[in-house]
Amino acid sequence: MRCSKCKAYIAFDSKLKECPACGSPIDRKPYFEDMLNMLAELAADKNFIFWGIMNLIFWAAVGGVEFALGGGQLLNYFEQNLFYSLILFVFWGFIVELIVKANAQIRIASKTVILKERRSLRMFRLGTNLSLLGGLALSVIWVGIDNFFSHFPGITLVTISVICTFWAIEGMYFREEHFEDHRVRNFFILLGVRHPHPYRVMSAWYLSGITIAAIAYFGLIMFPSIFNSVYNTWFIQSSIKAIKGFLDYFPTI
Structure with missing residues (x-):
């Protein structure tokens, strides 16, 4: 929840009656909103195995609905390519873990007060979420709505490539001075980035690789x-x- 005056984040389970940042009374939110905050914070503690299993359950449910509506392409793909599908679910688990942690609110060491974020972190979060939606939309355009469920690897690779491209572009602008801000440092440590230099190098390699591959592919098909x-x-x-x-x-x- 947020302080109504200074907009500082405060943990949903905090017992404080006053905002530790400005001292104004804390306006408690409805129980349902507190429950949503609790679920979001619990989700941020889960690893890729958990999210891989959740993805399996989600896509199995989607496949079940599709089958009930007279389709069955997705379940048919899983049945014929179970091993490949499991690899993709693990892959999805890694990506979803990072997406969830990118959306988590960063706490200070006491785990009571959540840090008021910098605008750059909010934009990183927004860009991550828009990349996820954009990747799914691009995969629909690429494989076609009629073949969407029969091309599960295409859905996965296109969506994840869009997300990783956004992260790589962000990494190219990431500098040591940004890491000096404890809010930025805590945010990226949660994502597994403990120093900006390796992140920047990996981003450069990724962008170079997809650029060379795209030029080579489109050059050859001409x-x-x-x-x-x-x-x-x-x-x-x-x-x-x-x-x-x-x-x-x-x-x-």
């Missing part, structure tokens, strides 16, 4: 003969065969 020549080279075909051969050991675990 010249089909060159694309086919590269695709049919011994190295590419051997790599594809090796990967498929390895994954074929786990078709329907």
Whole structure:
């Protein structure tokens, strides 16, 4: 909850009657809102395994609804590609954990008062959430609404790529002086970033990689003969065969 006067964050379970920041009386919120705050704070403590399981349950429920409405593409994909689906659920677990923690309110050490955030952190949170929605929308445009449930890997990879691209762009502007602010430092430590330099380097590698890959791909498809020549080279075909051969050991675990 927030102080009605200075807008400082205060933990929902705080027993204080006055705001520790400005001393004004705390305006207690309705029970339902307190429960939502409690659930949000509990969610921030969960790891990727928990969120991977939650994603499995969520998509299974979506698949069940789709099946009940006369579809069944999503459940059919899970049945035929269970091993691949489990890998994607674990992958989703890592990303959802970071998204949830990016939306968590940062407390000080006493866990009683929640720090009033900088505008940059609020924009990071907003950008993360918009990237999630934008990635889902882009995946619908890419695979088509009719094929949405039959292309689960496409949904996953497109959505996560959009989110990671936003995080990488943010990382390129992240400097040591930003980390000197304890509010920023506490926020990024919660996300696993303990120093800005590795984050900036990884962001540069990621953006460079997707840029080179995009240029190479769109450059090759403009010249089909060159694309086919590269695709049919011994190295590419051997790599594809090796990967498929390895994954074929786990078709329907």
